[in-house]
Amino acid sequence: GAGVSQTPSNKVTEKGKYVELRCDPISGHTALYWYRQSLGQGPEFLIYFQGTGAADDSGLPNDRFFAVRPEGSVSTLKIQRTERGDSAVYLCASSLDRAGANVLTFGAGSRLTVL
């Protein structure tokens, strides 16, 4: 597609439930990123994929968070045993992998609310 697509746009769940958030990057973009944004703050890095592999997952807050990109295109962010503190907008971005430049195209985000 023309842009980065994220689904669902809104997700409300109960504490303790499992959640999956999906990202469809721009076709041909080898790099894919997940960020998390809390109200009034800038995005916070979670994980970066280069192709199918996670090149940097140092931003994942704990082992309840996991992300995959099995075929090097679509990615899924998975959150187990959700907590109220996980409530945020989860942003996905993709880019051409060019050394020295980080020109990211972001999706509109998935707003997660944990009750």
Next chain:
Amino acid sequence: DAKTTQPTSMDCAEGRAANLPCNHSTISGNEYVYWYRQIHSQGPQYIIHGLKNNETNEMASLIITEDRKSSTLILPHATLRDTAVYYCIVKGSNYQLIWGAGTKLIIKP
């Protein structure tokens, strides 16, 4: 921690140039300065980036001081649609962009 400091908010009159400052005094020699903006309820949008030289594209101009410790993003003729939070970012380790809280720019009619 963010490697940049920006004013929390700014106003600008519609049709005038909006000049957004950013300090990045600890920037390393090979680190780029990036600017993104985020309109309410949307994902961030790339504006421009630069290393040493001033840059211009269809959206904005980026002026980087000679010592590279600060920069200014210039929107030459601001419109109401330019109201957004503007982020100045210096690339962190690996592929991480480390974001601060940004500058909330309000364009007034």
